[in-house]
Amino acid sequence: MSAENTLPDSLTELLRATGAALRIFDMGRRISKLPLERFRRIEDSQLPYPTPFQHQAWLAVLIWNPKQRDENAVWFLRLPLDEQGLVAPAARDDLVKRLIQNVINSRSGQPDEDALKDNPYSFTPEQSRMAAFHALAAREMKAPASPHYERAQAWFKGQLGLDEWPSLAYQGLADVIMRLDQEGNEQALCERLPDMPAAVLETLCPLLEHQQPSGRLHQALLELLHPALTEDNGNRVAALCRALSNGPDELAKQQWVSEVLASKHATQAEVITVIATRCESALLEPRVLSRFLEQLARGEAGQTGFSRILAELMFMPVHRALLLQAFRNPERSEALSQAIGEMFGQTFEAPTSH
Structure with missing residues (x-):
């Protein structure tokens, strides 16, 4: 139980725990940078997602190894929103659990693009x-x-x-x-x-x-x-x-x-x-x-x-x-x-x- 409690409970925590650096982009109505602090608050359902599209938050998470910047990965993620435009906590928790499991199971143990395999929250931009x-x-x-x-x-x-x-x-x-x-x-x-x-x-x-x-x-x-x-x-x-x-x-x-x-x-x-x-x-x-x-x-x-x-x-x-x-x-x-x-x-x- 105690090991369970130490698992990251947010995307930001998950990525920080692997030592990865990250940048977040809003992929909703138009593509723009999303400051990390604002993303944390959106992820924690404290702030509404600013540009809802089809009742979802559309995000790109750019992940890289600070020691080898050319080794990077991108996660394209969409999360359902409630009527107030807040991220649905159950969906966020489900996404994080799936990502943790895939990172643990991966050969590299790193948050690469394989971590999105069979993930219902991923999408491919046009x-x-x-x-x-x-x-x-x-x-x-x-x-x-x-x-x-x-x-x-x-x-x-x-x-x-x-x-x-x-x-x-x-x-x-x-x-x-x-x-x-x-x-x-x-x-x-x-x-x-x-x-x-x-x-x-x-x-x-x-x-x-x-x-x-x-x-x-x-x-x-x-x-x-x-x-x-x-x-x-x-x-x-x-x-x-x-x-x-x-x-x-x-x-x-x-x-x-x-x-x-x-x-x-x-x-x-x-x-x-x-x-x-x-x-x-x-x-x-x-x-x-x-x-x-x-x-x-x-x-x-x-x-x-x-x-x-x-x-x-x-x-x-x-x-x-x-x-x-x-x-x-x-x-x-x-x-x-x-x-x-x-x-x-x-x-x-x-x-x-x-």
Whole structure:
């Protein structure tokens, strides 16, 4: 029993007990560093996970041996959250027990990637996210970029012809985007944007959502978004919304999101989904939220899309409160009233005062 009690009861303790160094990345709505102290509090169910997606916390744990930094492993983990957005303790305990058992059973006795074997809490990121993660992790570890970086950088800087873009590796593009503040990369990107082939732009935008654009890059992207709103390419609009979504100026974000919601693309499933999942902070402004709800109710995603998107937003406490308030707005349209009724059952009748 006493031996049992000495076993680590958290991921942080488990990894510290092996002598490993670690860094944590949030892999939820976008990829970003998660300070270790904050992760400890999230893991202990003291703080809600900041960016819940599909009611789960999505994490990457980068583990390395301080004496041999090139020997590293990555654990991609997802943990269920309760209604307050807190990590479910039973799931965390189950995960830690499985990891301990696998580390004990492994030949090395170290927390390598084999420790995730047959683990129901592990996941594999899609290609674009994996490339972005590797590029960001290399930068954080002060390791060199991938061998594809220099060619991609040369293309952005005009040292290769515009038509040579098919020869660029996706990982190289990710490396450039994750190092925008180095070697003139941001300036090169801004200068390339106006002439950039559509295929490259739509490939870059999901990478840009993990970066906070500078004022100059933000303006360059807006100059592409505005004409796109009057054209017929909804994919381009959705992609540019992703690229702009991590901008720090919330008033500016509310402004361009409102313009997208006033455009003919607002009812397209991909566009409205990007606004809900990447630009959710703009929806904290009640007027933006009201317009969003009206377009969602009329959208191509139908009732299923309406219900799914709102279930995701309502998982965040502040959004939930604002949504419930918006549902009670007596000026809501018949289409929105009907969609709300379908989602909650016809019994959802909002009190008119209180």
